[in-house]
Amino acid sequence: MQLRPPLYTLVLIAAALCIVVLSAQECVNDEYGNCKSTERSHDCLDPPEFLRFVSSSHRDKSVISSLRGTIENVISAEDASAFVNSLPNFIEASGYEKNTNGKTYAAPQGYAALGLKELKPHSDAYSKIMTIREKVRSATEKSLNICPGSLYIDFTTVSQKVEGGAHRAHADNCIHYFEDGVAKCDTTRAHPYPKRVAASILYLNHPRSGEFEGGQYFFANGTNHGEVEDGGIVDISTGKMVFFTSGIENLHGALPVLRGENKAAEPRRLALALWYVFDKSLMESAEASDANAPTEIFTLPLPNGVDMEKALQAMGMYLVSRQNKPMIGAWKVSKYGDSALHVLFKDHSAMFSITYTKAPSSMVVERHTDTNKRASLQYMLQESVMLHAVLDEAMRLISETELNGSSEIDLFNGGLSLARSKLPARQA
Numbered sequence: 001m002q003l004r005p006p007l008y009t010l011v012l013i014a015a016a017l018c019i020v021v022l023s024a025q026e027c028v029n030d031e032y033g034n035c036k037s038t039e040r041s042h043d044c045l046d047p048p049e050f051l052r053f054v055s056s057s058h059r060d061k062s063v064i065s066s067l068r069g070t071i072e073n074v075i076s077a078e079d080a081s082a083f084v085n086s087l088p089n090f091i092e093a094s095g096y097e098k099n100t101n102g103k104t105y106a107a108p109q110g111y112a113a114l115g116l117k118e119l120k121p122h123s124d125a126y127s128k129i130m131t132i133r134e135k136v137r138s139a140t141e142k143s144l145n146i147c148p149g150s151l152y153i154d155f156t157t158v159s160q161k162v163e164g165g166a167h168r169a170h171a172d173n174c175i176h177y178f179e180d181g182v183a184k185c186d187t188t189r190a191h192p193y194p195k196r197v198a199a200s201i202l203y204l205n206h207p208r209s210g211e212f213e214g215g216q217y218f219f220a221n222g223t224n225h226g227e228v229e230d231g232g233i234v235d236i237s238t239g240k241m242v243f244f245t246s247g248i249e250n251l252h253g254a255l256p257v258l259r260g261e262n263k264a265a266e267p268r269r270l271a272l273a274l275w276y277v278f279d280k281s282l283m284e285s286a287e288a289s290d291a292n293a294p295t296e297i298f299t300l301p302l303p304n305g306v307d308m309e310k311a312l313q314a315m316g317m318y319l320v321s322r323q324n325k326p327m328i329g330a331w332k333v334s335k336y337g338d339s340a341l342h343v344l345f346k347d348h349s350a351m352f353s354i355t356y357t358k359a360p361s362s363m364v365v366e367r368h369t370d371t372n373k374r375a376s377l378q379y380m381l382q383e384s385v386m387l388h389a390v391l392d393e394a395m396r397l398i399s400e401t402e403l404n405g406s407s408e409i410d411l412f413n414g415g416l417s418l419a420r421s422k423l424p425a426r427q428a
Contacts, residue, residue, distance in 0.1 A: 044147040047278040057249040068244040077238045086125040110165030114158045140200045151276040152283035161269040166256040169220035172246035183222035183248040190329030200243040204270040212267030214258040220251035294366035298419035302361040303408040350375035
């Protein structure tokens with residue numbers, strides 16, 4: 001006699017099978033159009049759990065080994081080479097720092113960079129970087145045991161370090177200092193990216209193909225005045241990825257790039273860097289759109305006799321002198337390419353740029369915001385005050401320039417009045 005299961009048992013089995021099928025099919029599309037499961041692995045850490053785990057490393061240093069690592073061959077050497085060959089020309093990048101006398105100076109960092117904005121017009125390079133960065137993001141998420149779909153890319157850059165290019169030890173989400181040799185976050189100073197939780201560096205070439213030596217990524221000891229850790233230097237190979245959390249538990253930097261065996265060849269170390277956040281509203285836009293286009297605030301015509309390079313340098317120094325107005329860390333000034341300054345506000349809701357053009361001679365000021373958020377009210381008020389000061393400085397610089405007749409004077413003064421009329425706050 002053949003036994004048959006009761007009817008209710010068959011119903012339960014069918015229901016269970018249905019649940020399994022539905023669960024397997026349940027997914028959402030991420031920003032790349034990929035289907036990702038909405039189910040959570042029991043072994044992974046959600047964002048609050050992960051942040052608590054990271055925080056525990058400040059008490060238990062044995063945790064740090066779980067917050068960093070390397071992975072070989074995230075992409076193949078062939079894919080890396082194809083991506084590198086598709087890249088357009090790099091844009092030189094530098095910043096402003098204070099020397100030991102407290103004076104500001106332009107400090108070239110020995111590197112150039114490309115972001116999504118620069119790669120968007122180049123369809124082949126853009127398509128490749130979108131594929132590669134998702135591989136890197138996913139590998140970082142998995143390696144740090146973060147639940148799938150939790151990490152969002154905050155910023156993407158392809159960097160090119162040349163001879164002398166280096167990066168001193170730092171954290172990615174706070175400005176650190178040492179107390180009795182132990183690294184601590186300085187809570188009195190605002191960091192421009194306080195919500196970053198992790199980062200990864202993918203090497204795109206190796207010393208032989210890039211004609212360089214040195215340039216290795218390193219971890220610094222947070223309990224020994226930031227000295228390079230024993231075994232903390234990460235050798236470079238194409239397709240190798242370094243991943244780590246962003247706080248003082250993982251102080252990190254890069255050693256100087258040196259010339260290789262062929263001293264006549266220019267050294268060139270290439271890498272893809274990604275920074276991550278848990279806050280989706282801070283996610284970098286993967287698609288360039290009109291919403292991302294800057295808004296022109298004003299264009300100030302300049303006399304033909306103005307030396308644009310000197311004007312850029314002088315304005316950069318002036319803006320650095322005002323970085324802590326009206327509060328400490330209010331603004332961060334950086335040079336972008338050969339002819340522009342970027343001035344980022346501390347709440348990251350917006351920034352303005354100043355670009356000097358030669359044909360015709362002018363100073364173009366634009367506001368930049370992310371697609372998914374507007375400039376804050378505080379930013380708008382402080383931007384206006386800052387730009388009135390910029391116009392004052394421009395007027396001072398022009399007063400030191402020999403003008404060719406009254407027509408240039410009238411053109412500049414008219415442009416100055418028009419620019420001020422476009423700013424909502426009165427001159428401070």
